[in-house]
Every structure is written in C-alpha cells, then in structure tokens.
Amino acid sequence: MTARWCGLLAVVAVILLIGGSEAAREALLDDYGEFLPHIRLAKDLMDPRRYDSRVRPVMNHSKPTTVSFSMSLYQILSINEKQQNVDLNVWAIQKWNDDFLGWNPYLYGMINTTILPFDAIWLPDTYLYNSVVMNREETERYINVVVTTNYWKGEKGAEVKFMYPALYRTSCLLDIRFFPYDQQACKLTISSWTSSKSDINYVPEYESVNMDNFLPNEEWVVVSFNVKRIEEKFVCCPEPWVLLEAVLVVRRKPLYYIVNLVIPTSVITLVAVTGFFTAASTSSERREKLSLGIDSLLAMSILMMMVSEQMPTSSDFVPLFGIFYLSIIFIIFIGTLFTAFILNVHLQKMYAKPVSPVISYIFFGRVSLFLPTFFSLV
Numbered sequence: 001m002t003a004r005w006c007g008l009l010a011v012v013a014v015i016l017l018i019g020g021s022e023a024a025r026e027a028l029l030d031d032y033g034e035f036l037p038h039i040r041l042a043k044d045l046m047d048p049r050r051y052d053s054r055v056r057p058v059m060n061h062s063k064p065t066t067v068s069f070s071m072s073l074y075q076i077l078s079i080n081e082k083q084q085n086v087d088l089n090v091w092a093i094q095k096w097n098d099d100f101l102g103w104n105p106y107l108y109g110m111i112n113t114t115i116l117p118f119d120a121i122w123l124p125d126t127y128l129y130n131s132v133v134m135n136r137e138e139t140e141r142y143i144n145v146v147v148t149t150n151y152w153k154g155e156k157g158a159e160v161k162f163m164y165p166a167l168y169r170t171s172c173l174l175d176i177r178f179f180p181y182d183q184q185a186c187k188l189t190i191s192s193w194t195s196s197k198s199d200i201n202y203v204p205e206y207e208s209v210n211m212d213n214f215l216p217n218e219e220w221v222v223v224s225f226n227v228k229r230i231e232e233k234f235v236c237c238p239e240p241w242v243l244l245e246a247v248l249v250v251r252r253k254p255l256y257y258i259v260n261l262v263i264p265t266s267v268i269t270l271v272a273v274t275g276f277f278t279a280a281s282t283s284s285e286r287r288e289k290l291s292l293g294i295d296s297l298l299a300m301s302i303l304m305m306m307v308s309e310q311m312p313t314s315s316d317f318v319p320l321f322g323i324f325y326l327s328i329i330f331i332i333f334i335g336t337l338f339t340a341f342i343l344n345v346h347l348q349k350m351y352a353k354p355v356s357p358v359i360s361y362i363f364f365g366r367v368s369l370f371l372p373t374f375f376s377l378v
C-alpha cells in the first residue's frame with residue numbers, strides 16, 4: 001500500500017518539475033517563442049563554435065592587438081623605506097578590440113553594450129613586472145568586462161573594456177639621502193608577460209594617471225604620476241616588448257619629523273651647550289656638567305634609534321639626518337670632553353699641587369695673547 005503511494009507521489013513530483021522548468025523556460029521567451037534578445041546575445045556570443053577564449057581575437061594573426069591602458073590612483077597605502085617597497089590602490093582600465101565578439105544590434109533588440117564574465121573571453125596577460133606579490137588573486141580583482149559592438153562604427157567585432165581594482169606592492173628604490181625633505185620616484189612597469197610587440201601593443205590612453213578620486217596621503221604629496229610607452233629587448237627573445245612605465249613621484253611632508261625629531265634634538269643640544277657654559281665657582285666644581293653631557297648623549301642615542309628604525313640599512317651614503325645627529329653628538333661629545341679636562345685641572349687644588357707646566361704654557365703663554373684681540377672683536 002505505502003509503496004503504491006510513494007510511486008504516485010514520485011509521478012506527481014516529476015510532473016510538477018517538468019511543468020516548473022517549462023514555466024521558467026517560457027519566461028525567457030518573447031511573444032514569438034524566441035529567446036529574449038539579451039539572452040540570445042549572450043548565448044550567441046559565447047557559442048563555443050564561434051568563440052574560443054584561448055585565441056587572440058584578431059582576423060589577421062600577423063596584426064597585433066592594441067591594448068590601451070589607463071589607471072586611476074585611489075590611495076597610497078604605504079611607502080616602506082625599510083623594505084624598499086610601495087603599496088598602491090589603483091583602478092586599472094584596459095581596452096582593446098575583439099574581432100570575434102560583435103553583433104548587429106538590429107538583430108538583438110538594439111542592444112549596443114553587454115557585460116560578460118571576464119573568464120569567458122580572451123584577456124591580455126598584463127602583468128606588473130616589478131610586483132613583489134606573485135599571486136594574481138592577491139593583487140588584482142578581475143570581475144566583468146564591458147563589450148560594445150563596433151557595428152555603428154562600421155567595423156567588425158567589438159570593443160572590450162576591462163576595468164578592475166588592484167592593490168599593487170612594487171619594489172622601489174627609495175633614496176633617503178635628504179630625509180625628511182626627500183622626494184621619491186617609483187616606477188611601475190606594466191606589460192604582457194608572454195606577448196611581444198608583434199602580438200600585443202600597449203598604448204597609454206592618457207599621459208598621466210587619473211587623480212580625481214585620490215584620497216590624500218598624510219605623509220606624502222603626489223608631485224606627478226605619468227605613464228609613458230617604451231620598447232625594450234630582453235635576453236630571451238629577438239622581438240622587442242612594449243612596456244608601459246608609470247612613474248609616481250611623491251614628496252614627503254616633513255612636519256612630523258620636524259616636530260618629533262628635529263625640535264627635541266635641537267632643544268636638548270641647546271640646553272646641553274648652555275649648560276657647559278655655566279660658570280664654575282671656587283666653592284663647588286659643577287661636576288654635574290659631566291653628567292649633563294652623558295645624559296644628553298643618551299637622549300640623542302634614543303632619538304637616533306627612533307630614526308634608524310625607519311631608515312633602510314644603507315652603507316652607500318650617510319643621509320642628511322644622520323649627519324645632523326652625528327654633528328650634534330659630536331658637539332656634545334666635545335663639550336663633555338672639555339668639561340672633564342677643565343674639572344681635572346680645577347680639582348688639582350684638592351691636592352694643593354701647582355698647575356702643570358704644559359697647561360700653564362698653553363693658557364698663560366699662548367691663548368692669553370689671543371684673548372684681547374678676540375674680545376675686542378666681540
């Protein structure tokens with residue numbers, strides 16, 4: 001009995017299912033029993049007999065595909081002096097002609113533009129040559145492509161517009177010689193990895209990168225971001241490659257470093273130097289001058305540690321900031337050294353010893369001759 005009921009239920013379910021898919025199918029059809037135009041268009045364009053996404057879509061295979069490239073800078077995420085790389089958030093647009101996609105809008109309800117998934121069609125293998133990240137999923141986010149038929153231009157095929165956001169981390173040699181008043185130039189080299197000039201020809205759509213949506217960076221000001229096209233031969237192949245070089249020039253805003261490093265060090269140096277000039281009295285020797293010098297040196301080395309944490313370890317040159325610190329340390333060092341010397345001479349009185357002949361010759365015989373001239377000048 002139950003088995004018969006089950007059988008009946010199954011038959012009803014099958015009938016319902018067929019009816020359901022029939023109804024769904026009907027919804028896709030127009031009044032004449034044909035597929036709706038946009039569905040027909042996608043089906044026809046992606047018909048495997050017609051389109052093969054593995055093949056570069058040109059009628060004449062000797063002709064290169066021209067890919068026009070443009071970019072918008074959205075944000076400078078970070079510039080790492082220590083690792084010598086730069087993180088950028090950009091929006092890229094590539095445009096090219098696909099000779100195999102294209103349709104007559106009169107046959108497809110006057111549709112001029114359609115959107116297709118990126119993996120359904122041929123894409124140029126555009127790659128950022130100096131990227132630090134190898135995996136594409138971690139840098140570029142491919143979504144869809146916009147396809148516009150060339151019918152109205154009187155040509156075959158369609159124009160493909162491929163827009164995607166990208167987080168690029170590129171290596172960039174940062175020259176911190178003039179830190180914190182430095183200006184850096186970082187180059188992004190963009191081209192196809194496998195196709196030479198005879199296959200893909202890149203052209204920059206605009207001379208400079210679009211900055212309309214740029215979120216200002218707290219530390220850096222963008223001076224310029226220009227794209228230029230160059231041709232370069234590589235060791236691998238006789239054919240030249242077309243490269244796009246986008247050069248980002250940024251200047252550091254020095255306020256942070258002036259407030260946090262330059263002013264404190266200058267104040268400490270000033271205090272230390274004036275401290276050395278406090279007069280000694282016969283009652284006490286001002287031995288604190290010695291500890292003042294040692295303490296200032298200690299403060300300097302702590303501040304210097306803060307700077308060196310940011311700096312790349314380079315032995316090729318001494319950055320300006322390093323020279324600044326070194327000279328300040330040198331001044332305090334000289335001050336402390338002379339204090340020790342003067343204290344040494346001064347403290348001889350404890351042992352009731354006379355001034356040593358060498359010192360008495362230097363100061364009473366030589367330096368004293370210059371002192372009147374010096375003071376008359378001042």
Ligand SMILES: *[C@@H]1O[C@H](CO)[C@@H](O)[C@H](O)[C@H]1NC(C)=O
Nearest residue numbers: 058059060061062063064198
């Ligand atoms: C393809 O293009 C090349 C170079 O422009 C030309 O020499 C050749 O005749 C073209 N072939 C056809 C079949 O049009």
Ligand SMILES: *[C@@H]1O[C@H](CO)[C@@H](O)[C@H](O)[C@H]1NC(C)=O
Nearest residue numbers: 105109110111112113151152
């Ligand atoms: C497609 O372009 C043609 C010519 O510019 C225009 O007449 C037509 O209205 C466009 N179709 C749509 C859906 O916008």
